[in-house]
Amino acid sequence: MTPAAQTPAPRATFARPARPVYRVTARRVLRSEWAKLWSLRSTWITLGLAALFVVAFGLIASFRYKTMIDSGRGVDLEFADATAVSLSAFGTAPGLLAVGVLGVLVTGGEYSTGMIRSTLTAVPRRLPVLWSKVAVYGLVAFTVGTGAVFITFVFASAIVSSTPAALSLSSAGVVRSLLGAGLYLALVGVIGTALGALLRSIAGGIAMLVGVMMLVPGLALLLPTSWHNDIGPFLPSNAGASMFAVDRQPHTLSPGIGLAVIVGWTALVLAAAAYRLVRSDA
Amino acid sequence: MIEARQLTKLYGDKTAVDHLDFTIRPGTVTGFLGPNGAGKSTTMRLIVGLDTPTSGTVTVNGRRYAQHTAPLQEVGTLLEATSVHPGRSAYNHLMAQAYTHGIPRRRVEEVIELTGLQAVARKRAGAFSLGMGQRLGIAAALLGDPATLMLDEPVNGLDPEGVLWIRNLLTALAAEGRTIFISSHLMSEMAQVADHLVIIGRGKLLADTTVHDLVHRVGGDTVKVACADPARLRELLGPDVQVAAGPGPEDLQVTGVSARSIGLAAAAAGIALFELTTTALPLEAVFLDLTRETVEYHGSVSLGESAVERTGA
Numbered sequence: 001m002t003p004a005a006q007t008p009a010p011r012a013t014f015a016r017p018a019r020p021v022y023r024v025t026a027r028r029v030l031r032s033e034w035a036k037l038w039s040l041r042s043t044w045i046t047l048g049l050a051a052l053f054v055v056a057f058g059l060i061a062s063f064r065y066k067t068m069i070d071s072g073r074g075v076d077l078e079f080a081d082a083t084a085v086s087l088s089a090f091g092t093a094p095g096l097l098a099v100g101v102l103g104v105l106v107t108g109g110e111y112s113t114g115m116i117r118s119t120l121t122a123v124p125r126r127l128p129v130l131w132s133k134v135a136v137y138g139l140v141a142f143t144v145g146t147g148a149v150f151i152t153f154v155f156a157s158a159i160v161s162s163t164p165a166a167l168s169l170s171s172a173g174v175v176r177s178l179l180g181a182g183l184y185l186a187l188v189g190v191i192g193t194a195l196g197a198l199l200r201s202i203a204g205g206i207a208m209l210v211g212v213m214m215l216v217p218g219l220a221l222l223l224p225t226s227w228h229n230d231i232g233p234f235l236p237s238n239a240g241a242s243m244f245a246v247d248r249q250p251h252t253l254s255p256g257i258g259l260a261v262i263v264g265w266t267a268l269v270l271a272a273a274a275y276r277l278v279r280s281d282a
Numbered sequence: 283m284i285e286a287r288q289l290t291k292l293y294g295d296k297t298a299v300d301h302l303d304f305t306i307r308p309g310t311v312t313g314f315l316g317p318n319g320a321g322k323s324t325t326m327r328l329i330v331g332l333d334t335p336t337s338g339t340v341t342v343n344g345r346r347y348a349q350h351t352a353p354l355q356e357v358g359t360l361l362e363a364t365s366v367h368p369g370r371s372a373y374n375h376l377m378a379q380a381y382t383h384g385i386p387r388r389r390v391e392e393v394i395e396l397t398g399l400q401a402v403a404r405k406r407a408g409a410f411s412l413g414m415g416q417r418l419g420i421a422a423a424l425l426g427d428p429a430t431l432m433l434d435e436p437v438n439g440l441d442p443e444g445v446l447w448i449r450n451l452l453t454a455l456a457a458e459g460r461t462i463f464i465s466s467h468l469m470s471e472m473a474q475v476a477d478h479l480v481i482i483g484r485g486k487l488l489a490d491t492t493v494h495d496l497v498h499r500v501g502g503d504t505v506k507v508a509c510a511d512p513a514r515l516r517e518l519l520g521p522d523v524q525v526a527a528g529p530g531p532e533d534l535q536v537t538g539v540s541a542r543s544i545g546l547a548a549a550a551a552g553i554a555l556f557e558l559t560t561t562a563l564p565l566e567a568v569f570l571d572l573t574r575e576t577v578e579y580h581g582s583v584s585l586g587e588s589a590v591e592r593t594g595a
Contacts, residue, residue: 022352022383022426032381039374040367109367117332117365118375118422122382124331124348281333 025241026132027145028125033132037140042105050098050185058152062159066084069163079117084157084167085177092244095148096188096213099141104205105193106137107273111200117251120282128189129196130277133271134190134270141189146182153178173246180243180255185268188213188240194266197273213237233258283308284329284357284430284463288338290322298324300485301338306463306478308429311456312542313476314465317573321485322465323362326434330359342430354383354426360419362434362465368408372418374401375407377421393421398447413444420451432463437471449475469569483573496568505541507534508557509548518547532556 037043065082067077074183075082107130110116123129153169160166167174191212196205217237229251232238242258244247253261284306291299299321306312315320327333329340331347339346342356348357366375376390394403396418402410407418417435423431436452437445454476456462466472472479473493483488489496510514512534520521524537536544541560548555 019427020385022355022385024352024382025384028382028384035374035381036367036370036378039371039378041367113367113369114364115367115370116513117361117363118379120304120332121359121361122354122379125354164569169498187431281327 001075017204024123024125024128024199026087026128029101030129030132030136033129033136035157037106037136040109042109045100046098046105047144049087050095050102050141051144053094053098054145054148054185055152055155056093058088058149058156060171061090062087062156064173065165066163069160081247082160082165083246084153084160084165085174085244087160087165088153088156088178089244091152092149095185096147096240097210099145099189100209101206102136102193103141103189103194104196104209104270106133106193106196108196108200108202111196112202115236116282126269126277126282127274130270130274133197134193137193138186138190142182142186145185145189146179149178149181149185153197167246176255177244177246180259183259184240185263188236191269194269194273198269200276206227222264227261234261236262239265283343283461284340284432286325286329286338286340287339288299288334289328290337291328291333292336295303297485299328299335302482302485302487304480304487304490306430306461306480307577309459310465310478311452311462311476312478312480313472314463314480314482315469316465316467316482316488318467319484319571320467322467322482324485325482326359326361326432326465329432330357332530334359352383352426353387354379356426357430357432358423358426358428360416360423360431360433360436360480362438364415364423366407366418368413369406371404371475372407372410372421373403375418376425379425379503385425389425389427396424397421398450403549412439413441416444416448417442420448423456428460430463431455432467433465435467437466437468437493438465445471447482469566476560481569481572483575488572504561505536505539505544506550506557506561507536507544507555508532508558509534512554514551515544515548517551518548518551518553519544 039127061082062084063081065075065087066077110119111134120126120130154175157169159166169175188209192205192209195208196202199205199208213236217232220232220235223231233242233251233253239253239258239261242253243255243262245252248254252258284304284372286302286304289299289302290297290397302321302325314322314325324333325340328335329342329347330353336595341347347353347357370378373390373394375385379385380390394400397420399414399417399421402414407415410418420433420436422431433452436448440448451463452462455473462475464472464476472526477492479489479491479493479496480487481491506532507515509532512532515534519525519536519539523539526535526537527533528535541558545558547556
């Protein structure tokens with residue numbers, strides 16, 4: 001204890017001659033969110049799992065297809081129209097789940113742990129936090145997703161090179177499809193991030209994500225066929241799938257419209273998340 | 283400087299903070315007191331904008347907290363509830379906070395050293411003991427080198443060593459001229475560090491005063507007298523002096539007269555005195571008396587049943 005501490009009487013107002021000038025800027029919030037993302041083990045594990053799912057499922061599907069072709073007994077129904085791209089994209093479904101769950105963790109995890117109080121005390125204007133999280137995680141998910149899909153395609157196309165499914169990177173629509181798959185993964189990641197912020201809970205966010213991406217398409221099948229054909233393509237999961245189809249199937253959207261539809265869904269959830277972040281107490 | 287003007291917060295139809303007015307002046311240590319559920323934490327959340335007031339305003343150095351370009355440099359905050367991700371190391375947590383303001387790595391290392399976290403800085407915060415967690419919270423509060431520190435129940439749940447550490451740190455920080463706003467539900471704890479007191483109960487302001495004035499207001503110190511003829515002494519002291527009997531048959535509790543005057547009066551009347559002791563009115567009793575009406579959660583046995591009466595009046 002310093003001697004000064006014993007004389008609490010009249011104190012000078014706190015003033016240090018060379019007090020540094022700090023300032024919150026958009027770039028710094030981005031930097032902070034980047035650091036936060038990579039300083040948690042769950043990020044590495046979940047992203048690793050997402051990449052593993054995409055690559056492993058794609059390669060397994062390719063091997064299976066190759067085996068069926070080689071055996072000469074024809075292929076199963078679900079492999080009938082297979083291409084190297086569709087085989088590579090086999091793992092997007094589990095990949096989406098991993099990417100979406102990490103998206104929920106990015107925001108929902110802050111609420112469940114209380115970290116959000118630190119975050120919002122540092123950036124009390126709040127919205128920059130959401131935009132930064134979305135930008136950082138969206139970019140990371142896109143990079144990991146696209147990377148995994150391209151790697152899968154390189155190996156898958158080698159595996160199925162001598163079959164009717166053979167395609168190369170220079171074939172029409174291949175690069176577009178693969179980028180579409182990566183973009184779809186990124187957008188689902190962003191939807192997860194927005195759901196986590198909107199529902200402020202990991203469990204709620206994941207339940208909602210799984211419900212929308214997996215249960216709703218199943219339920220939509222119960223609708224009368226004509227309704228289903230009209231509504232089905234616009235569900236996030238189907239719109240997303242149409243982004244990486246090389247050949248367009250009936251009752252699906254074109255890749256461009258598919259992208260527009262899923263971007264629309266993303267924007268909607270994001271707007272709701274932003275509204276709740278600004279309007280309600282943390 | 284923190285200024286609350288008619289600050290009010292309702293959760294549903296429950297009023298957590300009720301038209302609160304107070305000013306935390308620069309360079310003071312202000313204790314923020316109230317029983318559990320009085321609205322202390324809510325008030326602090328309102329100050330840093332985690333909650334929005336239902337009506338009224340609260341400003342920090344003249345502006346709403348969110349309007350500052352570097353909020354962490356205005357007020358350093360330690361909230362009672364955990365505000366750290368358990369999976370992140372102390373160092374990474376502080377770095378993440380520092381990045382938002384462009385606070386250099388050097389400052390992060392400085393606060394780690396100041397709070398004695400060097401040995402555990404790279405460990406996951408989830409593995410921290412309560413005391414370590416509290417140190418991390420204080421490190422985060424000090425990060426922006428703020429002129430004002432706001433700490434919500436910083437000694438809650440700490441062992442005696444931790445309590446001592448925080449008390450010493452606060453005294454040192456106050457000696458540097460920093461404004462400290464610290465909440466507690468323990469009057470005894472506050473009396474040791476605070477020079478100013480803001481006391482609330484059920485969200486309402488009960489007192490905005492100093493420790494000295496508070497004691498004075500409740501009637502000052504009490505003198506315990508044991509004598510041969512308590513009834514006669516009571517008469518001698520006159521009707522204006524507060525006198526209570528007990529605990530023994532020869533005992534009196536006298537408030538408002540000095541021990542010296544009582545001794546002289548007794549000597550003049552020839553009453554033998556066996557004991558004449560001045561007891562400073564325990565602040566805890568003063569506090570209990572002030573907040574008795576407003577305690578949110580009464581136990582089934584009313585322990586608060588006028589501690590002042592028991593010890594004093």
